[in-house]
Amino acid sequence: xxxxxxxxxxxxxxxxxxxxxxxxxxxxxxxxxxxxxxxxxxxxxxxxxxxxxxxxxxxxxxxxxxxxxxxxxxxxxxxxxxxxxxxxxxxxxxxxxxxxxxxxxxxxxxxxxxxxxxxxxxxxxxxxxxxxxxxxxxxxxxxxxxxxxxxxxxxxxxxxxxxxxxxxxxxxxxxxxxxxxxxxxxxxxxxxxxxxxxxxxxxxxxxxxxxxxxxxxxxxxxxxxxxxxxxxxxxxxxxxxxxxxxxxxxxxxxxxxxxxxxxxxxxxxxxxxxxxxxxxxxxxxxxxxxxxxxxxxxxxxxxxxxxxxxxxxxxxxxxxxxxxxxxxxxxxxxxxxxxxxxxxxxxxxxxxxxxxxxxxxxxxxxxxxxxxxxxxxxxxxxxxxxxxxxxxxxxxxxxxxxxxxxxxxxxxxxxxxxxxxxx
Amino acid sequence: xxxxxxxxxxxxxxxxxxxxxxxxxxxxxxxxxxxxxxxxxxxxxxxxxxxxxxxxxxxxxxxxxxxxxxxxxxxxxxxxxxxxxxxxxxxxxxxxxxxxxxxxxxxxxxxxxxxxxxxxxxxxxxxxxxxxxxxxxxxxxxxxxxxxxxxxxxxxxxxxxxxxxxxxxxxxxxxxxxxxxxxxxxxxxxxxxxxxxxxxxxxxxxxxxxxxxxxxxxxxxxxxxxxxxxxxxxxxxxxxxxxxxxxxxxxxxxxxxxxxxxxxxxxxxxxxxxxxxxxxxxxxxxxxxxxxxxxxxx
Numbered sequence: 114x115x116x117x118x119x120x121x122x123x124x125x126x127x128x129x130x131x132x133x134x135x136x137x138x139x140x141x142x143x144x145x146x147x148x149x150x151x152x153x154x155x156x157x158x159x160x161x162x163x164x165x166x167x168x169x170x171x172x173x174x175x176x177x178x179x180x181x182x183x184x185x186x187x188x189x190x191x192x193x194x195x196x197x198x199x200x201x202x203x204x205x206x207x208x209x210x211x212x213x214x215x216x217x218x219x220x221x222x223x224x225x226x227x228x229x230x231x232x233x234x235x236x237x238x239x240x241x242x243x244x245x246x247x248x249x250x251x252x253x254x255x256x257x258x259x260x261x262x263x264x265x266x267x268x269x270x271x272x273x274x275x276x277x278x279x280x281x282x283x284x285x286x287x288x289x290x291x292x293x294x295x296x297x298x299x300x301x302x303x304x305x306x307x308x309x310x311x312x313x314x315x316x317x318x319x320x321x322x323x324x325x326x327x328x329x330x331x332x333x334x335x336x337x338x339x340x341x342x343x344x345x346x347x348x349x350x351x352x353x354x355x356x357x358x359x360x361x362x363x364x365x366x367x368x369x370x371x372x373x374x375x376x377x378x379x380x381x382x383x384x385x386x387x388x389x390x391x392x393x394x395x396x397x398x399x400x401x402x403x404x405x406x407x408x409x410x411x412x413x414x415x416x417x418x419x420x421x422x423x424x425x426x427x428x429x430x431x432x433x434x435x436x437x438x439x440x441x442x443x444x445x446x447x448x449x450x451x452x453x454x455x456x457x458x459x460x461x462x463x464x465x466x467x468x469x470x471x472x473x474x475x476x477x478x479x480x481x482x483x484x485x486x487x488x489x490x491x492x493x494x495x496x497x498x499x500x501x502x503x504x505x506x507x508x509x510x511x512x513x514x515x516x517x518x519x520x521x522x523x524x525x526x527x528x529x530x531x532x533x534x535x536x
Numbered sequence: 537x538x539x540x541x542x543x544x545x546x547x548x549x550x551x552x553x554x555x556x557x558x559x560x561x562x563x564x565x566x567x568x569x570x571x572x573x574x575x576x577x578x579x580x581x582x583x584x585x586x587x588x589x590x591x592x593x594x595x596x597x598x599x600x601x602x603x604x605x606x607x608x609x610x611x612x613x614x615x616x617x618x619x620x621x622x623x624x625x626x627x628x629x630x631x632x633x634x635x636x637x638x639x640x641x642x643x644x645x646x647x648x649x650x651x652x653x654x655x656x657x658x659x660x661x662x663x664x665x666x667x668x669x670x671x672x673x674x675x676x677x678x679x680x681x682x683x684x685x686x687x688x689x690x691x692x693x694x695x696x697x698x699x700x701x702x703x704x705x706x707x708x709x710x711x712x713x714x715x716x717x718x719x720x721x722x723x724x725x726x727x728x729x730x731x732x733x734x735x736x737x738x739x740x741x742x743x744x745x746x747x748x749x750x751x752x753x754x755x756x757x758x759x760x761x762x763x764x765x766x767x768x769x770x771x772x773x774x775x776x777x778x779x780x781x782x783x784x785x786x787x788x789x790x791x792x793x794x795x796x797x798x799x800x801x802x803x804x805x806x807x808x809x810x811x812x813x814x815x816x817x818x819x820x821x822x823x824x825x826x827x828x829x830x831x832x833x834x
Contacts, residue, residue: 197794236710240797299794378795385812387791387803392777394788398770419788437789441776443734445797446702452796453699479668481605504668511671512664515710517703520668524603524661527647 173506177457195301195378196448197388198241199259200234201289202227202305204270206249207280209310209339215362219309219338220276226366227307228267233373235263237451239429239444244292245270246285250278251314253285259292261429280308282344283315286322286333293331299386302331304354305372308345309338319344327351330383332376336368375451390438391419393428405433450517458495458509466494477505479512479520497521547761551592551673551681552584553666554688558637559600560644561655562691562721568745573720574633577688578626580752585609587757592681594669596662597633598689599640601647603661605669606632656694659687659727663704663715670713682760684714684737687728690721695784698727705731714738716756720745726775733774740769781809 139147155163204227210220234243245256245266257269285306293302304326313319326333326348334354335345341358349356359365393416396402402424404411415424421435429440465471476483477494482505484494494503502521504512512519556577563570581593595607607629663685670683685708708715714737717728724741732739742751758766777786780801791800796810806813 196797383794385793385795385807385810385814387800387807387814388794389789390792391789392787394777395774398772442778443702443705443730443776445778445792445799446699447706448797449699450703477668479665480672481608481669482672507671507675508668511668516664516667516707518660518664518700520661520664523664523697523700524658526601526658527643 173510176510177460194375194451195303195383196238196240196375196451197300197383198238198303198375199244199293199296199300200241200303200305201244201246201259201293202230202307203246203248203253203285203289204256204307205280205309206247206274206276207251207278207310208276209280210276212309212339215338215365220274222362222365223307223309223338224270224274226369227270229366230369230373231263231266233370235261237373237447238375239447240438240440246289247273248280248282248285249276251281251284253281253288255288255292259296261431262427279314280310280312281315282306282308282313282348283317283319283322286319286326286348290322290326290329290331294329297386297388298384299388301375301378301383302329303376304331304333305369306333306335306345307338307369308335308342311339311342313342313344320347323348323351334372336365338365375448388438390440391432392441393417393419393425393439396424406430455513455517455519455522456498457513458497458504461494461496461503474503477508478502479504479508482507500525548759549588549590549681550584550759551594551670551683553594553596553669553683553685554581555596555598555659555662555666555685556606556633557657557687557689557691558597558633558640559655559657559691560637560641561600562657566690566720568720568748572746573748574630576749576752578629579749580757581629583753584757587759590681594666595629596665597636598657598659598662599636600655600657600691601640601643602636603658603665604636604639605665606636655691656697657689657691658697659689659694660697660700660704663687663701663708667704667707667711667713670711674711684716684760686716686718686756687731688718688720689725689728690719692721692723693725693727701727701731705734708735714760718742718748718752718756720748729771729774730776733771738768739771 157163204223206220210218210223212219215222231243234241239261242259242261243263243266244259247254247256256273257266260266286304289304293304296302331352332354333348333352335349335356337345337356337358339358341356346356348354355371357368359368396413396415396417398413401410401412402415402417403409404415404426405423406426411424411426415426416428416439417424418432418435418437418439420437421432423432423434425432425439429438429444431438466473474484484503484505493506495506495509496503497519500519500521502519504521554577558570563573566573581595584591584593591609593607593609594605597604597606666685670685673680673683705715708731713735715728715731715735716737717725717732717739719725719728719739719741729739731737738755740751740755742748755768758768775786777788778790778799779785780787780790781798782800782802785801787799787801791803792798793800793807793810793812793814795812796807798807798809800807804814
């Protein structure tokens with residue numbers, strides 16, 4: 114990105130790749146001394162040894178703010194989340210996607226992160242389905258239909274990465290609207306638009322299209338790669354989605370992965386319904402059957418639909434013969450942590466730490482890492498409000514982001530938190 | 537969240553986290569006495585440490601009221617290390633285990649658990665602690681042993697721990713940590729079978745408990761790299777069917793509430809878990825494709 118001398122003019126030879134920043138005349142190795150000053154990221158500790166600046170507490174403080182804000186929304190809104198999601202990802206492959214402000218090009222960065230997002234999406238929402246749409250030359254094409262298998266989406270995306278032409282937001286919304294109208298009423302309709310262009314070239318009135326989407330209860334979110342655009346902001350405000358603009362590649366990754374966990378559901382948007390689903394048994398190892406997805410004979414290792422007895426290769430899927438949704442109980446269990454989230458841990462205040470009357474645990478309850486002696490530094494431990502055990506900052510992040518169980522609450526039978534009946 | 541660990545150590549260095557079941561309700565009725573069981577397990581642990589100089593072992597005890605760390609072979613406070621001899625893990629481990637069991641029983645008395653409740657051990661707690669420890673090992677730098685978890689369990693599954701155990705299993709799957717299970721109880725444990733299947737570990741129920749050391753050392757002592765070319769017991773008949781919330785019977789076709797994912801075996805008008813009324817539009821806009829319109833129940 115050029116912020117110093119000169120705008121980027123089309124058609125002129127550009128040397129901006131080498132001379133970014135305001136000092137056009139310093140070489141890269143000189144810039145590490147003049148601009149980046151790597152020696153400033155070192156600090157002396159008490160014994161005079163050098164060590165890098167402790168970023169963990171800063172990182173942890175940011176992380177805690179994020180968790181706090183998420184949990185305060187959730188508790189006030191009675192934790193209703195849209196667990197069965199039908200999401201379309203719209204990838205903008207117009208001329209603007211070839212810009213090189215993201216290395217190697219916006220398109221390549223978007224494709225890489227969309228792949229990671231697809232895997233994360235199916236990991237967190239096993240009952241949901243995803244589809245891909247691209248915008249090229251002003252026309253929207255459906256790359257893949259709504260489906261539950263990550264491999265087919267990723268393969269289709271990586272196979273067709275070329276960009277040209279204008280971008281048209283209205284065509285994309287019309288196409289997605291047509292597809293999402295056909296899904297069952299209990300599903301949550303969502304669109305995620307990854308927009309690189311700064312304009313949209315539409316055949317009609319886009320505001321009408323936006324009203325149409327709003328009436329069909331589609332939640333549209335946009336992640337911009339260039340700058341904030343009014344029409345995207347209007348679209349997101351009208352439909353209840355979120356609009357964000359990425360500043361760099363790691364920020365883009367963070368923004369897109371924020372859409373992986375189920376968003377808070379707006380109750381009127383989807384009608385509660387009982388969905389008939391099957392729980393197939395695994396076929397015996399030596400059984401031979403013709404599988405309904407590949408149409409060839411396979412030995413052992415598949416699943417049998419309980420209604421029509423057709424063989425399918427993997428779960429979750431929809432039986433091709435009778436249309437029954439087939440899942441296994443772990444797939445449902447993957448979503449239970451959204452319904453029973455754990456409370457954020459509280460920081461242990463330094464006054465408690467320094468009080469000599471308190472008998473404090475010396476090591477983290479989860480990983481047994483010993484805590485450094487409390488001093489005047491910000492506290493490096495957190496405590497669970499229910500079981501009162503102390504944990505280190507890394508365990509805190511792991512517990513809340515991946516494990517979703519508090520080891521302390523699980524390890525003591527009588528310090529119980531209400532967990533609904535299951536199985 | 538760390539991704540797959542980088543393999544810079546030699547391939548066969550392993551970190552084994554053993555979750556030992558010390559539930560007194562199970563051991564009082566088991567055919568294998570606890571002391572014999574411990575001798576099998578201790579010989580097994582010693583043999584793991586002999587396989588490679590940098591192998592590590594961590595033992596966590598799963599009680600019926602609490603869980604705790606018993607032994608960590610990487611701590612340098614182990615006695616005997618300065619003589620150049622192999623640290624004798626017996627004495628320290630046994631002492632800590634005894635303290636743990638005593639404390640666990642105290643908790644039993646404090647809360648006066650009625651003896652008729654089906655007592656399960658707190659597997660979810662020890663799995664969670666094991667996973668936190670393994671995350672710490674991942675964070676320790678590029679050179680670390682390959683972790684895996686071995687559950688030696690005899691108590692039956694506690695259905696109240698289902699959600700917590702499934703969360704731990706999925707987290708282990710993401711971090712690529714296999715969970716092996718050696719089940720020494722009477723019927724098969726569905727939770728452990730699912731755990732081993734999903735994470736890529738080995739589930740085995742030994743037929744003859746007095747040869748337990750043989751099962752442990754031939755099946756569970758294998759490190760992750762060698763498993764690619766060894767024939768280990770295959771998973772047979774993992775039951776992934778769900779149980780309905782209303783009768784707790786296993787079903788192979790059921791109805792799922794779209795809001796809270798509760799499973800029912802018959803069509804109901806209202807979800808008993810989240811209270812949503814089915815088929816009823818919650819806003820003014822009529823829905824097109826609904827089966828029936830029900831007036832909301834009071």
